[in-house]
Amino acid sequence: MDIDEWEHELTDEIPELPELHDNVITPELPLDPHDRPQQPHDSHQKIECKGELTEEIFELHDNVNITPVLHDDVNITPVLHDNVNIKPELHDNVNIKPELHDNVNIKPELHDNVNITPELHDNVNITTELHDNVNITPELPLATIRQHDRPQQPHDSHQKIEWKEDELTEEIFKDFWRKGYPFLLKETSTRLSNELWTPEYFKTKYGETKCECVDCKTGLIHAMNVQKFFDGFEDINARFIHQGEYPCLKLKDWPSTDDFANVFPNHFQDFMNALPFKEYTTRQGVLNLANRLPKDINRPDLGPKMYNAYGSEDSDGGNGTTNLHLDMTDAVNMMAYAPNVNNRLEHEQLKPSAAVWDIYHFSDLPRIRRFLRKVAKERDLLIDHPIHDQCFYMDSTLRKRLLVEEGVSGWRIYQNPGDVVFVPAGCAHQVCNYTSCIKVAVDFVSPEGVARSYIISNQFRKLTHNHKRKKDILQLPVILYHSWTTSFTKQ
Ligand SMILES: O=C(O)CCC(=O)C(=O)O
Incomplete structure (x- = not known):
């Protein structure tokens, strides 16, 4: 692709996703147009079983540390109570559906094809290092729900x-x-x-210089001198007042x-x-x-x-x-x-x-x-x-x-x-x-x-x-x- 085509792709309304390799920029394909979030049933991948399926159901109590190493095709449905730490190393095709209570820390290192569908309560931390094809569909606050289809990027x-x-x-x-x-x-x-980079220095040397300050909240520009701006640098009572309030000022383009x-x-x-x-x-x-x-x-x-x-x-x-x-x-x-x-x-x-x-x-x-x-x-x-x-x-x-x-x-x-x-x-x-x-x-x-x-x-x-x-x-x-x-x- 020559540079003009490349530039054209990048300025289109459809997302431009150049990926930087060694001195080369290759734009990625456009995004899928849909916005369907990951669904719980997407994780149902293993549909054929030969009788090798085992099930372990256990209930964990307070102050318990577990470091299990889980192997293929294991289903676990634990009910976890307070102050439980789990550091599992999970391997392929493992399904976990824990119901987690307060103060539970999970730090799993997850490998391929692992599905976790926890229902989480207060103060639960999950710090995962995720590998390929891992789906987590927890019921979490807004911030962690995935609604996008952005693939992992090198950066x-x-x-x-x-x-x-x-x-x-x-x-x-x-x-x-x-x-x-x-x-x-x-x-x-x-x-x-x-000595050179202090409010005192600028006040002494340039105090009388006129300057413009922008209010970071409203964008309004206030004219004053450098002395007035730096007077209020560390002393809120010495600040410039506008309509009864102290604007949050930024000295604009000075000099x-x-x-x-x-x-x-x-x-x-x-x-x-x-x-x-x-x-x-x-x-x-x-x-x-x-x-x-x-x-x-x-x-x-x-x-x-x-x-x-x-x-x-x-x-x-x-x-x-x-x-x-x-x-x-x-x-x-x-x-x-x-x-x-x-x-x-x-x-x-x-x-x-x-x-x-x-x-x-x-x-x-x-x-x-x-x-x-x-x-x-x-x-x-x-x-x-x-x-x-x-x-x-x-x-x-x-x-x-x-x-x-x-x-x-x-x-x-x-x-x-x-x-x-x-x-x-x-x-x-x-x-x-x-x-x-x-x-x-x-x-x-x-x-x-x-x-x-x-x-x-x-x-x-x-x-x-x-x-x-x-x-x-x-x-x-x-x-x-x-x-x-x-x-x-x-x-
Ligand atoms: O410090 C700031 O307020 C802005 C700095 C900045 O944007 C820059 O150096 O490019």
Whole structure:
């Protein structure tokens, strides 16, 4: 399939499901059109018996640990009581129909053709490692009922998303980047300066500067100065008040007009020094294809860019801090500052981190888009593109629905000061600050991500004529042309 056909497939209304193999992208077949959920009788597979069928019925009482190894063609109908732990290793053609009561933990490792149809009560945890052809049809809360037909994807196995600097070799990085897997580098050693990136510093140096702040809940823009915004960073009583309420403010595009390097030269240098994987992430990096543009060509603005905002909520009804969106470029985002836990607002002290990210793989885009179009319809919202419009923050309810209705779950990445998040080109992502945070990010164009960048740039091009993301700010064809011509001279 040539690149045009491929691109056409991907932008069709019918889901686009490219799957990334070694440097090759092959779109998957369209989804089945039906939405029939798995039914209990689907699990009735073994219909011929020779008399080998045995039945064991037993009743288990409190505080019992069982580690059975179950073999083929065994039926068990246990009635389980409180505080029972079961760790069975199940083999082929085993049917289990337990009735489970409170505080029961099950951690089975399941093999082929195993059917489990439990009726579950309160506080039951099931942590299964599932192999092929395993059906679980429990009566569970909404979040775990499967209503979708999304097949298992290779990126579902990308589970280790937090890495220490000395663990993540360049080889692993390249592999993740090729596959479009996001990750977090924990507490990097080349930390940003403790003096430069504080609310006090910005107040002292730029306090009088006028700025615009957006209310993360209403989208309303409030004009103020930098001093006022940072006064309220850790002190709720010093916050800007609108109609009797404290809006959850985000300092918008600051500095908005000029290059970050000109406005904050010291911060720029400090950030460049701290960046990991410099060959990719810095302006000099040879694997940052954006650097291949000749000096006399207008360079695309890839940042750095600061993200400064107060704490928000990601639970039901929460608006987060930055709505779901995706970028044509790869990005690296470092948290420079958040108040010490003791200095946070009371409810913020209970949160697991300073900020939380939800990042979705590129190949899940069509399903996310289809799901959010449905939500927009339910809410009578007129939209062009549910991700490129940046009009949704998916709160806990929407995230659960996305999992149930489309089978898509993102990676949840928890970020604290010193932590660096890597977001591959084309991965939809949203951010919720749990407390006030200063972050700094820069975009780059890697050889590994350029095919995804190309697809996204074509999606942007097809948006309605005055859409804010329509403009080709990256000029990818120009970058690619110069990458090719310079590849003979640069190392
Ligand atoms: O931190 C935020 O609020 C948004 C960051 C972000 O979206 C990015 O760096 O691409």
